[in-house]
Amino acid sequence: MKKRVALCGAIALLASCVTNQQKAQMIWAKQGASQQDFRADIAKCDYEVSLAVPPAQYHPFASNPFVILQDNINISDTESRLRSLMQKCMFARGWSATPLLITGDADRLTTGLSGMAADLEKELMINVGDRVFFSPGSAVLANEAKAILDRQVSFLKQYPSSKITVEGHASDEGSEEDLMKISRQRAEIVRSYLEGKGIESSRISTAVFGGSAPNAPGGTITVAMLNRRAVTAIRSN
Template sequence: MFLRLSSLLAAIFLLAACETAPNATGDVAGTAASGSSTSESTASSGSDASDTSDTSEEMTISEELISIGDRVHFDFDSYELTSEAKSTLGKQVTFLSSNPSVRITIEGHCDERGTREYNLALGESRAAATRDYLVSQGINPARIKIISYGKERPAVIGSNEQAWKYNRRAVSIIN
């Protein structure tokens, strides 16, 4: 009896762990689809329209960040910002200064060389160096979170210098 009960509970927990949170684009698509079927429901509930405009405004802000440069690259085994990286971050400072409500997360990444632990630490140092530069230029540190993915999320798959160059990066993501 105990074995059956524990097996049942384990199965329930495993299934619950597989559930994924709905993403914002899925919610917007569902809202748009349901709103197009009846124009009365859209007119009577103004919240659907404002949710869609908030999401489209968010996308516009994200697209703007991407267009000015949402990532900086690093030399091998280094977290020192290059002059090119500082130029890109200068554009991010301008963007963040003109959008004071925007909060970002800076993701630190590495190429595939080195141990997992070493690359997690190096990725964190890259994200921290990026954050520190933005803060030194007047951005409130409370608006910036950092995270390191080490070598776990490569931008380019490959074991050559070109792939490694693109994978050594810090990426700014709007929260």
């Protein structure tokens, strides 16, 4: 049987951070493993960490595993220790984490937005999750994607005056016409999901990019996965 490397598709295996005004992502991988294997190992490491620290200092990672590798200079020593323990546990179980610098969306934190809008954009990207990923040629929302969108709904209800643009993107697998079509479908399915959860349609616009705005350069399987996405961006007006 041919072995495969599991690549992350949403928060389960994709970790985000913002450092030095650039956005980087961490790809968790393990030979022959699946997303279910990743979740199981996260839960096991969660339990091990809970036994290694005082109860008052512990908080679970399993519900939001992408925070394990977030880079934030303002985190406490306790938080830093928790993350370090989780990383060591995952590494011991055979997982590796590879940083991948994103180019296509990296400037959103520092260009076009200011003041409150820039603060909301940063919170959306780091603490909520601003993007969902899709299978090749698909605009179907996976359960992991729905979980991210549910957090976006809570975020948007917390800031009722904010407006967003849902950007539809595709990898370069297909004709330009096909890429624009699937990008439009991805943006619209996200918009419909948010509206179905109570976000007013007047707050949501869409933009379609096809394969013209890649999330990351190159032609690997990992890069293609990152480019099949819909990104929720804060609008300045």
